[in-house]
Amino acid sequence: MRFKQFTFAAASFIAVAGASGFASAEMTKMVGGAAMYPSKNIIQNAVNSKTNTTLVAAVKAAGLVETLEGPGPFTVFAPTNAAFNELPPGTVDSLLKPENKAELTSVLTYHVVPGRLTTEDLGAAIKQGGGEATFKTVEGEPLIFSEKGKTFEIRDSKGRVARITIADVMQSNGVIHVVNKVLMP
Incomplete structure (x- = not known):
């Protein structure tokens, strides 16, 4: 009888733990104090990051929420609030x-490349390109990537250089790379 009670109790714990997410170990990365879950889409994750609230507000204002909730895949180079704060006063407003x-919309879609590009993919393209790789953004203009040591740099059409500060944040519909500058087409 005791064995049956133990088995029932263990099965109940496993069922409850699984329902609460306790037993399911999803590989997450922390961005802005929030766990980013690979099973969630770009928007579902981004809205929880305290360091990307300006980006989320901009995506909403541009009407791009549905697009970034879509199947993708998308590679998003997500500027932090600090990156937006570096723009000339009044630019964001x-x-x-x-x-x-x-x-x-043009500025935001310049931060998106079609497909799922991890840093492994970027590194391979850079190596194949002899030190640089160019990818066309959803906006239509290119971004130029290079690798400096263990850091990936992105050069925009204005010559500004951003660094990937948090890489390979996997999403159900793509990947996010957090960047320290706003890229301008």
């Missing part, structure tokens, strides 16, 4: 105005 939606 101006971009978020409804009359500037087209410009905001």
Whole structure:
């Protein structure tokens, strides 16, 4: 009788733990104090990051939420709040105005490359390209990638250089790489 009670208790614990996520070990990365779950899409994860609230607000203002919740896959180079704060004063406020939606959309889609590009993929493309690799963004303009030691750098069309600070944050519909600068087409 005791064995049956133990078996029932153990089975109940496993069922409860599995339902609460305790027993399912998803490989996550922390971004902005929040765990990023590979089973969730880009938007479901991004809204929880305290260091990417400006990006999330911009994505909402541009009407890109549904797109980034879609199947993708997408590679998103996600600027932090600090990166947006480095822009000239008033830039973010101006971009978020409804009359500037087209410009905001252009800036945001310049941070997205079609497909799922991990740092392993970027490294291979850079090596194959002799030290640089160019990828066309959803916006239509290219980004140029290089590797400096163990850091990946991204050069935009204005010559600004961003670094990937948190790499390979896997999503159900792509991958996010957190960057320290806003890229400008």
